[in-house]
Amino acid sequence: MLTYTPGDTVVHRLDPRTKLGFQFAFALATFTTLTLPRLAGLFVVGLVSLYLAGTTVRTVVRAYWIILLVLAAGPLIAGVTLGSPWFEVRPALASVRSVVRIVPLLFVSTAYVTATPVRDTRAAIQRTIPGRAGQLLGVGVALTFRFVPVLRADLRRVRDAIRARGGDTRSIRERSQRLTTLMVVRALRRSDRLAVALQARCFAWNPTLPRLQFSRLDLPVWMLSAVLAGVGLAAILPL
Amino acid sequence: MASEQAEAVDLVASDTVKQLSGAVLFAALTAVLAQFSIQLPGGVPFSFQPFGVFFAGLLLGPLWGGFSVLLYVLVGLAGAPVFSNAAAGIGYVLGPTGGFLIGFVIAAAVLGFVAHRSLTPKSVAELSAVSVTAALLAGLAVIYLVGVPWLAAVQGITLVAAASAMSLFVVGDLIKIGLTVGVVAGGNELLADWR
Numbered sequence: 001m002l003t004y005t006p007g008d009t010v011v012h013r014l015d016p017r018t019k020l021g022f023q024f025a026f027a028l029a030t031f032t033t034l035t036l037p038r039l040a041g042l043f044v045v046g047l048v049s050l051y052l053a054g055t056t057v058r059t060v061v062r063a064y065w066i067i068l069l070v071l072a073a074g075p076l077i078a079g080v081t082l083g084s085p086w087f088e089v090r091p092a093l094a095s096v097r098s099v100v101r102i103v104p105l106l107f108v109s110t111a112y113v114t115a116t117p118v119r120d121t122r123a124a125i126q127r128t129i130p131g132r133a134g135q136l137l138g139v140g141v142a143l144t145f146r147f148v149p150v151l152r153a154d155l156r157r158v159r160d161a162i163r164a165r166g167g168d169t170r171s172i173r174e175r176s177q178r179l180t181t182l183m184v185v186r187a188l189r190r191s192d193r194l195a196v197a198l199q200a201r202c203f204a205w206n207p208t209l210p211r212l213q214f215s216r217l218d219l220p221v222w223m224l225s226a227v228l229a230g231v232g233l234a235a236i237l238p239l
Numbered sequence: 240m241a242s243e244q245a246e247a248v249d250l251v252a253s254d255t256v257k258q259l260s261g262a263v264l265f266a267a268l269t270a271v272l273a274q275f276s277i278q279l280p281g282g283v284p285f286s287f288q289p290f291g292v293f294f295a296g297l298l299l300g301p302l303w304g305g306f307s308v309l310l311y312v313l314v315g316l317a318g319a320p321v322f323s324n325a326a327a328g329i330g331y332v333l334g335p336t337g338g339f340l341i342g343f344v345i346a347a348a349v350l351g352f353v354a355h356r357s358l359t360p361k362s363v364a365e366l367s368a369v370s371v372t373a374a375l376l377a378g379l380a381v382i383y384l385v386g387v388p389w390l391a392a393v394q395g396i397t398l399v400a401a402a403s404a405m406s407l408f409v410v411g412d413l414i415k416i417g418l419t420v421g422v423v424a425g426g427n428e429l430l431a432d433w434r
Contacts, residue, residue, distance in 0.1 A: 002327050003320055023329050031333075066324045067334045074335070074394030077404055091396070098395025102334055109330030113318035121317035136255075140263055140310040145319050147267035155271050172285060173418060175277060180290050181422050183272070184298070184430065187264040195253075195260040203256055205249040 002063035002110060004117050010217065011053035011115035016124040018218040018225075019112050025225035028232030030105045034097055038231070039104075045224070046104030053111035060110045067106065071099040118145045123212055135205055143194070151187065158182045258299065262307035265295040269311045269343075270321035288323065289382075289412060292343045293375055293419045296351035298430070300360025305348030312340050338389020342382035350378030368424035375416040383409070 006012075011019065030042060050056065061068065079092030119142065126138025158179060162168065167175060251259075269291025276284040291311070296304035312332065315321045322331050322340070332340055354374035355361055383405065391401035423430065 002318075002325070004318055027329060027333055063328075064326060064330060064334075067326065067331060067336070070335045071394070073404075074396055077394065077400050078396040095395035098393065099335075102330070102393060105333060106328075106330035109328035113328045116318060118314070118317045118319055125313065125317075136259060136306070137310070137313060140259060140266070140306070141313050141317055143263040144266040144270070144310050144314045145317070147263060148270045148314070148319065148321060151264070151267045151271045152274075155275060172277065172279060173421075176285070176287070176418055177422050180272075180287070180294070180418070181430070183268060184294050184422075187268045188261070188298070188430075191257075191260040191264040194263065195257045198251075198256050198260065199253060202248060203251050205251055 002059070002113050005055075005114045007054050007115065009052060009054040009115060011049065011111055013215070013217055014115075014221060015212055015214050015218050016116055016120040017128060017212065018214065018221045019116055020121070020124055020128070022221050022225045022228075023108055023112055025228040025232070026108050027105060029228040030101050030232075032232045032235035034101070039097075039101055042101065042104040043107075045228075046107030049111040050107045053115040055110055055114045057107070059114070060106050063110060063113075064106050067102075071102055074099045118142070120212070127212060132205060147190070147194075150190070151183070154186045154190075155179075155183060158186070258303045261299050262295075262303045262310060265291060265299060265304070265307040266310035266314065269295065269308060270314065270319070273321060273323055274325060285411070286323075289343075289379075289415050290419065292347050292382075293350065293378065293415070294423075296347040296349075296378060297354055297366070297371065297374065297419075297423055298360070298363060299351065300355050300358065301348045301351035302358055303360075304351040305344055308344045308347040312344060315340075333393075335390050335393045336386070337393075339382055339386035341389070342385035345385060346378035346381040349381050350374040353377045363423055363430045366424060368420055371420050371424045372416065375419055379409075379412055379416060382412075 026042070026045070029038075047057075050060070075092040075095040078095035079087045079089065081088055122138045122142045122145075125141060126134050128134065129137060162175065162178060167178065170178075269288075272287040272291045276286045279285050292308055295307040298304070299307055311321065315327050316329055316332055318327050320327045323336075331337060351360065351374070352358070354366055354370050356370075387401050387405055388398060390396075390405065391398045394401065
């Protein structure tokens with residue numbers, strides 16, 4: 001499971017806004033890259049970010065194996081024809097070029113997830129998106145993160161209760177309707193309780209957030225982000 | 240001094256708190272259901288992922304339903320393992336199946352609007368089976384309209400090839416729509432109480 005791992009690597013110490021900015025610049029460069037030298041460059045940057053975050057390619061493969069399988073299917077689907085010659089190489093190669101560029105993005109994504117606590121991302125969202133929309137998104141992300149394990153435990157209890165009453169011998173329709181109804185009802189009840197709890201604690205538009213501060217370490221990453229974004233934009237805009 | 244501090248606290252309106260709480264819980268529900276499936280005869284998994292999106296739109300309406308699914312995507316972007324197979328991060332969202340995630344956000348808003356015909360949601364008990372079915376079909380159409388071209392673009396394949404590859408999943412999704420209509424429009428008293 002891909003999740004945050006506490007540590008003191010270079011990537012851990014970067015400001016979350018720097019890391020988010022870098023990810024988006026990298027994604028922009030990724031989706032506008034089709035030449036081999038640029039692709040090689042993206043792989044190098046992706047691998048370096050993995051190394052600096054103290055994680056490995058193995059973690060990426062374990063976390064994203066389904067995505068990698070879907071990507072691998074692309075060239076096969078592109079090359080297959082319904083009649084003779086049954087497989088064409090040219091569209092398959094075009095697909096290979098298209099899917100390979102997603103791989104370094106998975107490296108950067110893994111580096112971010114393993115080196116950034118959700119709380120920091122929440123603060124970065126709240127500080128970056130202006131106004132009340134940013135505040136609602138920030139609070140919403142933090143609360144959702146908190147409630148996922150709670151509802152997971154609810155689902156386990158509901159499933160066990162259905163099973164204990166012989167419910168797993170019923171039809172798929174009955175099982176799935178019963179399970180979804182019970183889960184929705186539990187979610188609604190928890191939602192009512194959460195609303196009361198938030199109001200009881202004077203839920204306000206101006207809460208205290210964790211301190212975020214740029215350091216010297218952030219500067220080279222912002223410069224690299226600017227280069228990547230420039231490369232991406234130069235490919236899109238008629239320069 | 241005390242009165243100055245009291246003035247500085249800008250409380251969130253109770254209706255917004257209620258809607259935000261609903262959005263949070265449905266985002267968490269979508270995350271939990273995305274990891275859950277039951278085995279059909281022959282070992283084929285029956286995924287519960289779309290149910291969270293369907294119920295968010297139907298129960299919270301277009302604004303907060305869309306907001307709820309947006310929260311789900313953001314939590315995954317932030318690094319919580321909430322996408323299918325406990326995946327997370329921007330690599331998943333911008334990967335081949337990421338278009339379906341973006342489609343979920345728009346679909347929750349669209350189906351909420353079609354079902355309630357307004358930005359303000361009404362009680363589930365007031366929704367007819369016809370409007371719920373139409374809303375869910377519109378939502379499903381949005382999910383595929385965003386997801387399939389995205390898949391084709393990332394995989395470097397034609398739109399027809401991508402649509403053919405995804406056509407198998409449409410049958411399962413139509414069954415899920417039927418099940419959701421049965422739950423919401425079947426006079427379910429457990430859901431009718433809410434709001």
